[in-house]
Amino acid sequence: MAANDTFQTLLVAAIPNLRAFAISLCGNVQTANDLVQETMLKAWSNRHRFEEGSNFKAWLFTILRNTYFSDFRRGKREVRDEDGLAAASLSSIPEQPGHMDMIDFERSLAKLSEDQKEALLLVGAEGFSYEEAAEICGCAIGTIKSRVNRARARLGELMDVGSSEDFGPGRLTQAVLSKVPTS
């Protein structure tokens, strides 16, 4: 009983991060919710397999990403809905400076390959170490590093060049140009 309570407490505490990762990965809030709930079910069923003192968060994320790649990725269940993501996940945020930047960012993120996006989210957003991310993804540390680097490079390209037609040259381009002396 006490062990279950502890496990459930840990599980509840992890939900916001699991959801954030799932939403970023799936590109669809409904799908992400399904993914996280399925992850919770699996985690609960396998709670006796979790070793006390090992990395609970990494364990949960491993279950989630494995479930995503086996059951949820594009072509199986999930329907990518770029506008839906922007509308649903960010609509609660009031218009403020940076709002459009976030929507642009989200659209750029959606254009990364899934491997690169996953690696970037684990390391850059969730704060896992390269080693932890490699274990979660079941690959070599070098692989994670190169995926993260490629993700960052690709985002740099996407966000710099005409990412939002409404606003002319990308804001990042403008920011860079305003600081670099011409000729």
Next chain:
Amino acid sequence: MNKLGKSASNGTALQSGEAAPVEELAGTAACDAAPDHERGDLPVALDERIQSQIGQQLSSFYRELVNQPIPDSFMDLLAKLDQAEQKSSGPDTDSGNGTKGGA
């Protein structure tokens, strides 16, 4: 053609006969702070300022998602798991929410 050549990852593709400046050999382009006159040689995408911007936007974006309220359905699910656990030690009744995991 720039006499320093393209910034190669291993620094061996230099085209001129002169010794490469330290900056050219110092490693990946993404990490080095190149002098301003060389900035045009770096892929724009790897520019430090852009990468720093990306880091900030990733954090902001992600933080917004993490801070969103958890839908009630999640807490309902947890309550069901708890109830099923307490009801019996055998397989629980089908809640209609899909199969109990473990595949």
